[in-house]
Amino acid sequence: MVKKSLRAVRLAPSDPHSALRRPARVMPARRAEPLRLTPDQLKNPLIRTAKERLGNIERYRGQYLRRLDTVNGDRRTRVEVFRAIERATEQMLVRFDLATGVLGYFDQEEGQFVLNTQRGIAEDAGISAPILCRMFKVLDAADYVYRRIERIRLDEKDENGLHLVRTRMLVRFTKLFWNDLGLRYVYERVQKAAKTRRETQLREWSQRRLAQIERQSLEQYRREVSRTRWQAKSGGQVQETTKPHQGRLPKAEPSRRGGASAEAVSSALDRLLAKVNSPASG
Numbered sequence: 001m002v003k004k005s006l007r008a009v010r011l012a013p014s015d016p017h018s019a020l021r022r023p024a025r026v027m028p029a030r031r032a033e034p035l036r037l038t039p040d041q042l043k044n045p046l047i048r049t050a051k052e053r054l055g056n057i058e059r060y061r062g063q064y065l066r067r068l069d070t071v072n073g074d075r076r077t078r079v080e081v082f083r084a085i086e087r088a089t090e091q092m093l094v095r096f097d098l099a100t101g102v103l104g105y106f107d108q109e110e111g112q113f114v115l116n117t118q119r120g121i122a123e124d125a126g127i128s129a130p131i132l133c134r135m136f137k138v139l140d141a142a143d144y145v146y147r148r149i150e151r152i153r154l155d156e157k158d159e160n161g162l163h164l165v166r167t168r169m170l171v172r173f174t175k176l177f178w179n180d181l182g183l184r185y186v187y188e189r190v191q192k193a194a195k196t197r198r199e200t201q202l203r204e205w206s207q208r209r210l211a212q213i214e215r216q217s218l219e220q221y222r223r224e225v226s227r228t229r230w231q232a233k234s235g236g237q238v239q240e241t242t243k244p245h246q247g248r249l250p251k252a253e254p255s256r257r258g259g260a261s262a263e264a265v266s267s268a269l270d271r272l273l274a275k276v277n278s279p280a281s282g
Helices: 016-021 045-054 066-070 079-094 118-125 129-141 175-180 184-247 249-277
Strands: 104-107 112-115 145-157 163-173
Touching: 016 112, 016 145, 016 163, 045 079, 045 184, 066 175, 079 118, 079 129, 112 163, 118 129, 129 145, 175 184
Parallel strands: none
Antiparallel strands: 104 112, 145 163
């Protein structure tokens, strides 16, 4: 059986799933105050209305997000889930990416999508991370969110010598969530405009990236030209220093002349010996 080679999957940098495949980054320092929705964000009809409804979801229970009550079958969902949603509403909306529906943001300088951590959301919301995790689990069971979880092994080790593991999660709110919240039409209209702005950001980033690559290529070309000229100049100096040695080569000719005179002397001796040994000389 022939084994097929596996091909690496390369995702677009703006795709939120690409953030799951990057190495874990060092956690930055915590903020002095939690994030808040700005006046410009509150001008958005989706954010403004969602903040009002999700912030009072316990009072609107049975009117919005009715699937939460049927997650456990005939048993009603505990009220703690709705209270957790109320406390985390502003922190989720302030981190909500309109173009993708994911809790994260697109870093225009680096050209990649960055996911928000659950720990940061929980700390700013004033609840514990396990409570927030259970809340997302209930929303996932109701098909209100899509979760993608991956675990990353860190270089750090604990006291037993085992590597620490960091869990990274992607959370995307589904259209069913906005439909049951009564904001399906507003969400589609706002998301369409946000996707147009995201395409503009991607074009600007790609242009900057191409300009950066062009500058790097030009700098590398200049270095190669400078190095080639230096090598040519150094090679010329080496040739000039070797010219006197090349003029000494013809001096090997006298050895040939010396060899010819030795042959003449030996032939003369042979003739002399022949005369001495001849009968006429006796």
